[in-house]
Amino acid sequence: MFTAITIVLWILSPWLLVEGGISFEEFHRENLPLLSLTNSSENNLLLPFNTTRTPGSEESLKVQNFIKRFYRGMEGPWQLEEDSFEANGRRFKNLVFTLGEASHYVTIAAHYDSKVAPEGFVGASDSAASCAILLYVSRFLDRLYDEDAALLEPRLRGAGIGFKIVFFDGEEALQQWRADDSLYGSRRLAGQWARSGTLDHIELLVLLDLLGSEPQPIPSYFRETHWYYERLASLEAAYTHQELQLDAQDHRFLQANGVTIEDDHVPFYEAGVAVLHLVPWPFPSVWHTLEDDYDHLQQGQVDKWAVLLSEFLIDCAARR
Template sequence: MIRTLIWLLIWALATQGLIDYRDYHDEFLPRFLSLENASDDNLLLPFNTTRTPGSKESLEIQKLIKNFYDGLESPWELEEDSFENKGLNFNNLVYTLGANSSSYVVLSAHYDSKVEPEGFIGATDSAASCAILLYVSRFLDAFYQNGNSSLSDEKNGDVGFKIVFFDGEESLKQWTAEDSLYGSRHLASKWIEQGLIDKIHLFVLLDLLGSNPAPIRSYFRETHEAYERLASLESTLFKSPPQLDPMDHSILQLNGPSIDDDHIPFYRAGVPVLHLIPWPFPSFWHTLQDDFNHLQQNEIDKWAVLLSEFLVEESSGFADRL
């Protein structure tokens, strides 16, 4: 009973914060994540290009991401995880807010695109998700700059954030355990060696988002409570039919990974994973039709708002209080 009352009190305070912060989204979404606004501030349209590992376009996207974080006010720290594999140069980009935090919430997506078919853009796979990561970072930057939390480099004990842009998720030829997940496998191994892997409170992976709304299942029992919190936020913030259904346990019954993606090396290392990917996949998955014409503005806006507010909620330590 006491536990329930504490949860309701925390939820009431958080909901008030959500209401206060909606003005931010209403003002900045059309500017930063628009499918039509081609201003220099747009974070979405620059991803409308191929981004194969080591290519000129990949380097341009990396430069765009770095320039974006250089323009933020909070002390985001960059970790470049560069390596060579099969004659190609890969580079994961990791940005951390709260460098001395005792635990972290990781929000991630892959920025590379498939080598074949030639000209593949991968609007949902995962250009839109990368743009959403940038928007969420801007939101967190504004949130903490406005004095909404004590998160700082001088304090320990807070929940910090790591925003990860993976390179080399896609296979170069045909998907196998060796020809896929290049960036996530490399970064997971590095973090295991550094002992950082044990500090990850929650690992959230975005993929195939931004097109027609489709069911996003709860894939892991270990993070079903986090899935429930995200679903509760969805129902609070949006009137449209929900994509998240906490009562759907169809995938949970499998009790293990059912989709190969960048979360796999971290899941195998014992990290709690929240995988935000629709099932079934979009009909145009891995085809040239996965282009910006198939993105939907409402869907992009929804995930930008939902994840921004969810991360602020997670940083308050909900999981540790329940």
């Protein structure tokens, strides 16, 4: 697994491997145990999300604090944007962490809330695993910044590329999905960023959802970002010889080239932001059931997406 990744990254990002000191293979070998489904270490990034996380709840607050502690322990200059608001009688909070002062940003996001019903719904793939993957990717970027700052900083400043990691609250409907009862956090943040001009500097929004359980196909949904999808598909092909989830030749959704699945990307897409939506279709069989728990996560799937997205973001920076 690691050999294949190292080989493909030598091709994709030679400026990192030749000039820099960090070993991607070594990093993933050391850090993937932090996503273990069984390792109860206090440093585990996955297990703290194994709880209900309904907006405004005590469990949601604990998850928020866990995420913020994680970033406080990082080496790089991460900036926190914390946005609390009320809607439909609930308290919500978006968390945005930014690395680099740049002219353009790649933003990678997931929602950390869980459904109100059925009672006890954890949402392991929807989207606890994706949130843990965001933390892993952030650690990867942080290590790169810390060990190869002289190499990476020019790409994080001026005309370069920066990174925003977003944890949305309130993706799920509180009662029944409709325009005013869903996507609370993403609608709020897209509106704020539109007013502040931040949206003009978002080069790409990568949205993760329903990852980590059974490996369903993940189509390419938008023509504007199909070339990003192709780059990620090439990384997946190098990563594993097992059944692939990405197929750059599947153009079913590209023909429609519009919103076919409502998710947190919608307010940003409607505002003109380029979106790479990484959500399986069809949805996993456990979707919106109590079986979407940690017993139905697959360690190999969690690990795969953590590695692929780490490498994908560096590929984005290298190509600017």
